[in-house]
Amino acid sequence: MARPARDNPTLPADVYARLHAQFRWCVPARFNIAEVCVRRWAARPATAHEPAIIEDGPDQRQPRRFTCGELAAEANRLSHALRLLGVQRGDRVAIVLPQRFETAVAYMAVLQMGAVAVPLSQLFGPEALEYRLQDSAAAVALVDEVTGPGVQAVRARCPALRHVVGLTGAFDTDVLDWPGARDGLRRRFDLVDTAADDPAVLIYTSGTTGNPKGALIPHRALIGNLSGFVCSQNWFGFDPFDARRRSDAVFWSPADWAWTGGLMDALLPTLYFGRPIVAWRGRFDPIEAFALLQRHRVTHTFLFPTALKAMMKAEPQPRRRWRLRLQAIMSAGEAVGDAVFAWCRDELGVTVNEMFGQTEINYVVGNCARLWPARPGSMGRAYPGHRVALLDEAGQPVPPGTVGEVAVHRRDVHGDPDPVFFLGYWGNEAATRAKFTGDPADSWCRTGDLAVQDADGYLWYQGRADDVFKSAGYRIGPGEIENCLVKHPAVANAAVVPKPDAERGAVVKAYVVLAPAWAERRARCADPAAEFDPALVAELQQHVRGRLAPYEYPKEIEFIDALPMTTTGKVQRRVLRLQEEARARERAGAVAGA
Structure with missing residues (x-):
C-alpha cells in the first residue's frame, strides 16, 4: 500500500488511484480479535504498562486509567469464569454494558475463548432486550448495576439464558457476583485457536425497517475495517507503517460500544493500534463533550451528525472557550450536511471525514482529508480494498449522475476476497440471499441506500430507498x-x-x-x-x-x-x-x- 508523505501536504493528484491499485489485503488463516487488540500488547514489556482504557464519568471524582496488562489479566480471569459456567466455543454471550473498562474486558474475554459476543445497548427496553436474547439464544449475559435489572426482568422468557453475571455493583442472589469471584481465578488464559472466518460478534441491525436482524461478523472483519479507519482518522497516530508502538493519539466517541459504530469504528480499531480510548459512562451532552475532549487531550473522534449538530448549536465558536487538540473527526449514520461540515472546518479547525457503512459491511466508503479532498455533502469514495458501485433495480451499474443503490462487491479490484463482509444473518438464510445480487461467490451486496456518483467517483447520499x-x-x-x-x-x-x-x-x-x-x-x-x-x-x-x-x-x-x-x-x-x-x-x- 502506498504510504502518504507525512511532511508534504501536497500529494500527487492520482494518489487515490494509486492507493487502490497498490493496496492488497493480508488476512491470515488463523486470526483472533482479542489477540491483536490486547494480548499482543500485554505480552510485550515495553507496552504492557501503557494505557488502554481511560474511564471517566459524572459519578467519578477522577478518571481511571487501565493498562494493556490490566485489561488482558481481567479478560483472562473472566474467560476462566465463563468456562466454569459452561460457555463453549461458538456459544453466544450477551454483553449488556455501557462504555466502561468492564465492557472492554467482556469483549476480550468472550472473543479469546472462541465464543460469540452479542452486544446489547443499555438503552434497550424490555421488548428489544427480550427479542435479541431469545433470537441469539445467548447462554450468559454480562451486566452492570444499571443494565442488570432490565435483563432480570425478561430472563424468565429467555429459556437459553442460563446465567446472568454482574460485573459491577450489588445484585440479588440470581445474579452471579463477579467482583466476589474474580480473585480466585488465574490471570493467564490460553487463547483458543480461531480461524479468520470464525464468528466473533452477533450484532443486530438498527431496525429502521421491521424487526432487527442479527448479522454474524467474523474475526477477519476487523481487518476489513482498518483501511477505512486509518483513512478517516487522517492517518495521524494510526500509521500502519510506523514501527513505533505509541503516538500521542487518544480516541473518544459517544457511540455506544454495543453497536457497530462504537465497537468496530472506535473501540476495536483503537485497541488494535495500541492507542488509549476514553470510556465515558455518562449520557451525551454537547458542553460535556467539549470538556471531555479538552480534559483528555483527545486527538481523534467519531461524532455522529446529531452530536455535531448539538455541539454546533451549543458552542458556535468553541475555540474561544476550549483548548482542543483534534486532528481528525469521522462522522457517519446520517449525512453531515454542508452547514456542519463548514462549522467543523472553520470553528474546530478539522475537515470532517464522512463515512458510510453498514452493520453487515462496515467502513467501505468515506473521505480522508489528508489523502484526497473532501467535498462538502459527499459521503466520499470507496476506501482502499473495497469495490463499490451504484446499481439499478436489475443489478446493473448506473452511469455517473444517476441515482442507484450503493453496493459492495465480495472481491476487490484484484479479485481477492474482501474481509469486511459478514457471514450472514443469524437463522435467516432467505434474508442473507436477498442481500446479494449475482453468484454467491462473485456477487454484489446491496445496502438499501441510494446515492449519485459524480465523474470523480464521489458518492452523494440520497437517502434510504424506503x-x-x-x-x-x-x-x-x-x-x-x-x-x-x-x-x-x-x-x-x-x-x-x-x-x-x-x-x-x-x-x-x-x-x-x-x-x-x-x-x-x-x-x-x-x-x-x-x-x-x-x-x-x-x-x-x-x-x-x-x-x-x-x-x-x-x-x-x-x-x-x-x-x-x-x-x-x-x-x-x-x-x-x-x-x-x-x-x-x-x-x-x-x-x-x-
Missing part, C-alpha cells in the same frame, strides 16, 4: 431538505417524511426540533400554536424555498421535542411516516363518518 418518496411526480430525498432546515438558527434537528395527500400523492412534511433559545421563546408564549408557530413556519418555509427547488419546501411543519432515534443515532423516519399514514386514515374515517 425514505425517498414522490410528491406530484417529483422524487424527494429528505436529506437535502433536512440539511437546509438545520442551517436556520431556530432548528436543532429535522426529519422530512411524506404526508399522504389525495391530489399530489404526498406532500413534504418536516418535523422540527427547536434550538434551545427558540424552544424557550416558544415556551413563553401563552398560546404558541397561535402566536409563535405560524410566523416561524412561514419563515422556515421561505428559508427552504429560497435555497432548494420549489417542490422541495415543506408544505407542513410540526414542532416536536425530540425525533425518534435508533440506539445508533439514526433518525427513524419510518416511525414518523407511519404516524402520518395513521393520521391520514383517521381523517378519511372522520370524513366518511360525517
